[in-house]
Amino acid sequence: MSNKTYNIAAIPGDGIGIEITEAATKVLNALALSVGRFDFAFTSFDWSSKTYNERGYYIPPGGIDKLKGYDAIYFGAVGWPDVPDHISLWGLMLPLRNSLCQYVNVRPTRILNGTSSPLSACKRGDLDWVIIRENSEGEYAGHGGETHTHFGSAVATDVSIYTQSGIERVMHFAFETARSRPKKKLTMVTKSNAQRHGMVLWDRIFHEIRKEYPDVDADTMLVDAMTVRMVLQPTSLDTIVATNLHGDILSDLAAALSGSIGTAPSSNLDPTRKNPSMFEPIHGSAPNIAGKGIANPVGAFWSAVEMVAWIGEKDASVRLMKAIENVTGRGVKTADIGGSASTNEVTEAVCAELEQLCKN
Numbered sequence: 001m002s003n004k005t006y007n008i009a010a011i012p013g014d015g016i017g018i019e020i021t022e023a024a025t026k027v028l029n030a031l032a033l034s035v036g037r038f039d040f041a042f043t044s045f046d047w048s049s050k051t052y053n054e055r056g057y058y059i060p061p062g063g064i065d066k067l068k069g070y071d072a073i074y075f076g077a078v079g080w081p082d083v084p085d086h087i088s089l090w091g092l093m094l095p096l097r098n099s100l101c102q103y104v105n106v107r108p109t110r111i112l113n114g115t116s117s118p119l120s121a122c123k124r125g126d127l128d129w130v131i132i133r134e135n136s137e138g139e140y141a142g143h144g145g146e147t148h149t150h151f152g153s154a155v156a157t158d159v160s161i162y163t164q165s166g167i168e169r170v171m172h173f174a175f176e177t178a179r180s181r182p183k184k185k186l187t188m189v190t191k192s193n194a195q196r197h198g199m200v201l202w203d204r205i206f207h208e209i210r211k212e213y214p215d216v217d218a219d220t221m222l223v224d225a226m227t228v229r230m231v232l233q234p235t236s237l238d239t240i241v242a243t244n245l246h247g248d249i250l251s252d253l254a255a256a257l258s259g260s261i262g263t264a265p266s267s268n269l270d271p272t273r274k275n276p277s278m279f280e281p282i283h284g285s286a287p288n289i290a291g292k293g294i295a296n297p298v299g300a301f302w303s304a305v306e307m308v309a310w311i312g313e314k315d316a317s318v319r320l321m322k323a324i325e326n327v328t329g330r331g332v333k334t335a336d337i338g339g340s341a342s343t344n345e346v347t348e349a350v351c352a353e354l355e356q357l358c359k360n
Helices: 016-035 049-055 063-067 085-099 164-180 198-210 223-232 244-258 298-310 314-329 343-359
Strands: 004-013 038-044 072-077 104-110 128-134 138-147 155-161 185-190 217-222 239-242 265-269 277-281
Touching: 004 016, 016 038, 016 072, 016 298, 016 314, 016 343, 049 085, 063 085, 072 085, 072 298, 085 138, 104 164, 104 244, 104 298, 128 164, 128 244, 138 244, 164 185, 164 198, 164 239, 185 198, 185 223, 185 244, 198 217, 217 223, 223 244, 239 244, 265 298, 277 298, 298 314, 314 343
Parallel strands: 004 038, 004 072, 072 277, 128 239, 185 217, 185 239
Antiparallel strands: 104 128, 104 265, 138 155, 265 277
16 A cells, blocks of 8 residues: 655745755655655745745745645745845735635644753743634734825824634634643633723633633733743643734743744644645744754754644654654754754754654
């Protein structure tokens, strides 16, 4: 019987996104070889800032329709100094999320084997969170504009959009995630004391839906107080649900508290599975270290773990995560998490560990 082939669209993007996508591809192929029952077929899409400067767009006509034929999308990073950040984000990342109905962003965070938190009292096991970020609405909905620019009195607006259906679907996903975890605990982040319309709706729907999940211990926090709780009481948190902007900010703080943003993964999911979901590390393109061979590939590998689990190969995803943590546990790490290894050395170590696990 021939192996099953998973077709993956790879979008390396810019900067270290290119390096870590190459590393993740190598590790995923090593995983497939070690498992022996499936393969990956990668198709690379050069939708980078370099091509944007050459042709004036990131995604070519018909590009998103092409992506719909793939089992998943692996994304590196986008952003380069010669293209304003709002151009690159709205030219590539946000259109992908919106057009492919990837309305949930999942960002797991924990202290990995062989790594440590900058919080001196926080040890491995104390910080183990999953942040569920609403991925299509809020401040990132794209509503707004600028007028009177030429009269020296410019007026700019960004309108946050919250819909009942959008909030309900992410809340259900968050409660189901919390229910599936040992602590069965969910914390909802809001700012309804100041944002008295959209955030109040967010609160109200949360409290309505929580009645459907009596087995989940649910509470709420204002976003400013949440930053304090994350630092001072990390063991009190487990699953967290937040708006698009709040989830974006808090997940970066979570990554830093767990040791490094270089280890942090994310999943952009269409839970209906009508469209392919997209997986990416959250560290960005990091132009300052691009090309130096020192980027931490662990966030890229962990994103690959999430992708492998999403496409239905749960056992293989567990194997890959074990290989990653065996390697970090032995001290094969990049400088941002206390090591001296290069991107390639960490990659080769994970590939070798997968081969070793296959023998055991």
